[in-house]
Amino acid sequence: MENKAEHRLLNALEHIQQTQGAVSDEALKALAAEWGQPLYRLEGLRSFYPVFRETPGAPNRLQICRDGPCRLKGEAAVKALKDALGDRDDIEIEMVSCLGLCDCAPAAALNDSPGPLPDHADIDAWDIKDRHSISEHLPTDPYPDTAAHYSTAAQWLKRPAEEIIAEIDAAGLQGLGGAAFPTARKWQFTRAAQGEPRTVICNADESEPGTFKDRHLLEHAPHLVIEGILIGAAVIGARQGIIYLRHEYQRARAAITKALNKARADGVLGSDAIGPGHDFDIELFISPGGYILGEETALLEALEDRRGEPRHKPPFPTTAGLHGGPTLINNVETLAAVSTILARGASWWREQGIGEHAGLKYVSVSGDVKNPQVLCLPWGTTVAEAIEHCGGMADNRDLLAFSPGGASTPFLPASAAQTPMTFDDLRQAGSGLGTGALFVVGTGRNLAEVLLGQARFFRNESCGKCVPCRVGSNKGVELADAALNHQPNAIDAELAELHQTLMRTSICGLGQVALLPLVDGLKRFPDEPSLQPLRGQTPEAD
Amino acid sequence: MSDVSLTIDGVEVTVPEGTTIWEAAARYGIEIPVLCHDPRLEPVGVCRICAVDVGERTLPAACVRHVEAGMNVITANTEITAHRRILTELMLSDQPEQSRREATTGDDSLYALARELKVSDFPWPDAKSSSNPPRGQDDSSPVIAVDHQACILCDRCVRACDDIQHNDVITRTGKGHSVRIGFDLDVPMAESSCVSCGECVAVCPTGALTHQFLGETS
Numbered sequence: 001m002e003n004k005a006e007h008r009l010l011n012a013l014e015h016i017q018q019t020q021g022a023v024s025d026e027a028l029k030a031l032a033a034e035w036g037q038p039l040y041r042l043e044g045l046r047s048f049y050p051v052f053r054e055t056p057g058a059p060n061r062l063q064i065c066r067d068g069p070c071r072l073k074g075e076a077a078v079k080a081l082k083d084a085l086g087d088r089d090d091i092e093i094e095m096v097s098c099l100g101l102c103d104c105a106p107a108a109a110l111n112d113s114p115g116p117l118p119d120h121a122d123i124d125a126w127d128i129k130d131r132h133s134i135s136e137h138l139p140t141d142p143y144p145d146t147a148a149h150y151s152t153a154a155q156w157l158k159r160p161a162e163e164i165i166a167e168i169d170a171a172g173l174q175g176l177g178g179a180a181f182p183t184a185r186k187w188q189f190t191r192a193a194q195g196e197p198r199t200v201i202c203n204a205d206e207s208e209p210g211t212f213k214d215r216h217l218l219e220h221a222p223h224l225v226i227e228g229i230l231i232g233a234a235v236i237g238a239r240q241g242i243i244y245l246r247h248e249y250q251r252a253r254a255a256i257t258k259a260l261n262k263a264r265a266d267g268v269l270g271s272d273a274i275g276p277g278h279d280f281d282i283e284l285f286i287s288p289g290g291y292i293l294g295e296e297t298a299l300l301e302a303l304e305d306r307r308g309e310p311r312h313k314p315p316f317p318t319t320a321g322l323h324g325g326p327t328l329i330n331n332v333e334t335l336a337a338v339s340t341i342l343a344r345g346a347s348w349w350r351e352q353g354i355g356e357h358a359g360l361k362y363v364s365v366s367g368d369v370k371n372p373q374v375l376c377l378p379w380g381t382t383v384a385e386a387i388e389h390c391g392g393m394a395d396n397r398d399l400l401a402f403s404p405g406g407a408s409t410p411f412l413p414a415s416a417a418q419t420p421m422t423f424d425d426l427r428q429a430g431s432g433l434g435t436g437a438l439f440v441v442g443t444g445r446n447l448a449e450v451l452l453g454q455a456r457f458f459r460n461e462s463c464g465k466c467v468p469c470r471v472g473s474n475k476g477v478e479l480a481d482a483a484l485n486h487q488p489n490a491i492d493a494e495l496a497e498l499h500q501t502l503m504r505t506s507i508c509g510l511g512q513v514a515l516l517p518l519v520d521g522l523k524r525f526p527d528e529p530s531l532q533p534l535r536g537q538t539p540e541a542d
Numbered sequence: 543m544s545d546v547s548l549t550i551d552g553v554e555v556t557v558p559e560g561t562t563i564w565e566a567a568a569r570y571g572i573e574i575p576v577l578c579h580d581p582r583l584e585p586v587g588v589c590r591i592c593a594v595d596v597g598e599r600t601l602p603a604a605c606v607r608h609v610e611a612g613m614n615v616i617t618a619n620t621e622i623t624a625h626r627r628i629l630t631e632l633m634l635s636d637q638p639e640q641s642r643r644e645a646t647t648g649d650d651s652l653y654a655l656a657r658e659l660k661v662s663d664f665p666w667p668d669a670k671s672s673s674n675p676p677r678g679q680d681d682s683s684p685v686i687a688v689d690h691q692a693c694i695l696c697d698r699c700v701r702a703c704d705d706i707q708h709n710d711v712i713t714r715t716g717k718g719h720s721v722r723i724g725f726d727l728d729v730p731m732a733e734s735s736c737v738s739c740g741e742c743v744a745v746c747p748t749g750a751l752t753h754q755f756l757g758e759t760s
Contacts, residue, residue: 025727038710039726039735047715047728290717307714312587312606464695464714464721466588471632474719475666478673494665501628504601504621505590512600 009305021056048307049288058092066095068209069366074106084120098209102366139376142343152343161235170346172358177331189318193326198238204245205294208406210437213362214332216374218252222259228335234274241282291461309465310508354380368442384417397442405434408513410520448530451521458514469511490536548613563604578696579605631664638691641749651747682732693750699742
């Protein structure tokens with residue numbers, strides 16, 4: 001696997017960044033000569049991916065999350081820290097997009113070590129090792145101990161692939177990265193597709209504000225994800241697997257590396273891994289950064305050494321994915337669920353849900369709850385129950401609004417809290433389950449700022465490829481920001497119209513949803529005082 | 543390669559498999575407006591002006607989407623025109639006060655499209671009221687004037703430089719709303735490996751890449 005990685009420009013750039021602290025012009029000129037690549041191509045890559053820096057900057061870099069739950073809970077703390085560190089030239093502060101640590105909001109990373117934002121007095125003694133350091137046995141992990149790992153794959157790989165697909169189908173598993181596409185159908189399509197190379201990719205680029213369940217799964221049960229990839233590879237006939245992990249998940253990176261090494265040592269991966277003469281191994285690829293890479297075709301572009309700009313679909317990756325071959329791309333939780341379902345059986349899985357709902361769902365809960373955390377809940381659990389599992393609302397606040405599925409899913413009012421957390425129920429309620437990221441906002445918060453914050457996130461993370469998303473998301477944010485923070489302006493109709501154009505003409509999902517929570521919130525919360533400036537009205541003074 | 547039959551604006555058309563919707567329409571005299579597309583270049587489908595309705599959740603770009611048997615394509619209706627107008631307004635809102643192309647050769651495609659769609663006023667903040675820094679000009683080359691503010695990131699110059707001339711100089715640099723075109727490692731054009739062939743000026747639809755004026759103009 002190491003050999004393959006060395007043949008990728010992005011790995012070479014990552015290596016330069018790691019060893020030299022920056023990707024300088026001189027380094028790129030040397031790389032261009034060595035690889036026979038034009039300079040412009042390297043510039044395109046360096047400038048697109050946030051991990052690559054042109055200059056090293058200060059010796060220490062403190063990245064602070066500016067999105068969703070962290071912005072909600074951290075503005076005062078961030079300001080205090082910035083003020084206290086203002087005269088320190090050994091520390092550079094950088095406001096960044098969601099770090100996937102919404103359970104310890106406001107979250108930060110000092111020199112790539114992630115954790116809760118430190119008090120300025122503690123900055124020199126930053127220690128993040130105490131968080132999440134104890135490995136938990138997850139409720140969906142069917143194995144009593146490590147000796148039993150991969151026994152599900154060993155058993156099922158002896159059976160016809162059709163039986164594997166039938167079992168997943170019987171469990172009713174849908175893609176848990178947010179798209180809800182039936183997993184069995186995706187596996188069937190990819191299996192049926194002709195061509196080479198054939199690849200299984202685990203999308204572990206979890207980067208949507210409020211979403212951190214995949215990090216939890218990868219840290220505590222990487223073997224379930226690896227086993228899911230292995231089974232997927234057997235079904236579609238893949239010789240290569242890739243885990244595409246976001247750069248910021250350092251602890252998950254260590255857990256996956258350890259698990260992969262053990263799987264290789266035990267012969268689970270490597271020669272004859274999925275049958276005689278059928279080798280299979282998994283590469284861990286660390287993303288050079290950016291939310292857009294979670295879009296599956298942008299992810300493929302990155303793996304092919306280009307700027308991570310989404311492709312036009314069709315063709316879909318199932319038929320023409322990585323290097324043009326059939327590619328099975330599944331989310332972390334989906335692949336882990338495959339292992340659980342095949343270990344326990346589809347009927348067991350179905351019994352875990354409430355009523356007619358099947359299975360267990362990992363839900364990331366963040367915002368104004370007492371104990372933000374990842375919950376493993378029976379499908380059909382309501383939003384109100386999830387909040388209760390987190391100790392209820394924090395700081396004596398009442399529930400004002402919640403977004404149930406990540407930054408792209410509209411906020412619903414407190415009156416909708418009895419909605420079960422399922423794809424269908426939340427869609428009917430006007431929102432969506434998305435990634436299963438429940439962002440809870442309490443009374444006393446400025447809902448308009450929260451809604452604009454979601455739009456800002458998408459604006460900041462737009463790849464810039466197509467006009468509606470690149471220009472439209474920015475104009476929408478600027479228009480709303482001016483009305484909210486400078487001069488009230490009746491722009492609700494214009495924003496709604498702009499959203500229609502973004503939704504219908506953007507190439508990928510990012511642009512299609514960039515303004516959705518803001519535009520939807522303006523319709524759904526007609527009496528919310530904080531939103532009145534967007535209707536041209538001055539909010540009443542408190 | 544076999545033929546594919548479909549309907550475009552109610553017209554039954556038959557074209558070879560692999561033809562794009564835009565090519566198929568053009569072949570039957572149906573004109574779909576474009577900005578980023580140039581028939582000499584591989585399509586990229588980024589300006590979205592050629593968005594058409596094929597009955598899906600979103601509107602694909604006709605320049606990149608291949609025809610499919612039985613497809614029913616609508617190239618213009620009230621909704622599509624509204625989107626084209628907004629997309630045009632969005633691009634216009636960032637334009638400099640004067641397009642060097644419109645001011646000289648008078649063939650700025652963005653302004654032509656705006657006239658066709660009767661775009662006049664728009665609610666979107668313009669470049670002057672924007673919190674984003676101005677994107678600037680690059681007058682380093684004695685031959686080619688670069689006005690980044692007029693660039694709509696259509697990618698035509700990037701493709702022309704690479705695919706037509708094989709000079710391999712231009713890239714998109716940066717990300718999101720701050721993307722610009724850049725030369726080599728994002729150096730001024732005169733310091734880059736640009737040979738001033740002029741192909742980028744020839745394909746640019748706006749005032750972003752134009753010939754330098756010979757002497758002062760008013």
